[in-house]
Amino acid sequence: MREPMNDGRPIFVQIAEHIENEILEGSLEELGQVPSTNQFATFYKINPATAAKGVNLLVNEGILYKKRGIGMFVAEHAREKLIEKRKKTFFNDYVAAMLHEAEKLQIEKETLIQMIEDGQK
Template sequence: MAFLMDDSRPIFVQIAERIEDDIIEGVMPEESQVLSTNQFAAFYKINPATAAKGVNKLVDEGILYKKRGIGMFVAEGARTKVIEKRKEQFFEEFVVTMVREAKKLGISAEQLTDMIKRGDNA
């Protein structure tokens, strides 16, 4: 679960993304308990309120849920939900940008497809 924090993005977002990564990779299966906000805070040496903000972001999205007095757990269907969310983000952040730049440079759809295939073999 260890990773380096990136100064260019809010820490709470990075905490949420790290949990999502662990859900996608199967490190945190559905219905498994996740670290407490205090454990996240101690592990990453951050303010507990920041850790709570990252965890609560995922609660708000239905990826995690709280069991009163017990802790936080990965929701049923969370992996599928996270993958779909990430696919949409990938489309918005990379595909749309790439297609716009390709159009600007006069790269045809066929040329772009060839470039993608070539990149897959790199």
Template sequence: MSPSFDDKKPIFLQIKELIEDQIVNDQLKEHEQIPSTTQLVQFYKINHLTIAKGINLLVDAGILYKKRGVGMFVAEKAKEILLTQRKERFLDEYVLPMMREAAKLGIAEGEMNLLITKAKEGIQNEP
């Protein structure tokens, strides 16, 4: 069963992110071949050019590399690159806005740590 795509984001970006997730989650490892464009088209039931556009973004970013006539492979250090990028994005998109809001609300560092611990415990107790 193919996943459903979010209407709010271009599908080629979602394909890119799905492959990135597989690398970050160790489903795809360094120098391992990714599924072919044809396989991805058949699985996701979307246009070949859409798949190619997502994959080419990863090639341009140095996350994947091409072996002519063989296919696409995960580049060396791809996981580290992706983790670094995601940590920077996490800081910008989540931590900084959270800290700004905490400052507005007068939440001290100790109280913030307690809130984070409480949230972490809630996540651990989820099914």
């Protein structure tokens, strides 16, 4: 079982991100049912209200939708939407941090590009 949410950021944000990752990686399929907030709460040992807050974050973004009395489902095109959203923050989240570290280590631009090419092979 994964560690409970404890990377310091608000837990509901981490719950939302966890669901996003599951959708991006394909373990949650579009139109498929998402575990209930109570299941999330029990699994991660967090307050059900917190789990609900994370789920609602994604409902507001149109990633999940609620079927009354049945549960929560992944929306159509959710994966596409998430890819677009994550692409926007990719530079800040990953590239900027990499460039910063590379600068500290005096790694040349050409070496960096080489590393990326090697890594993609």
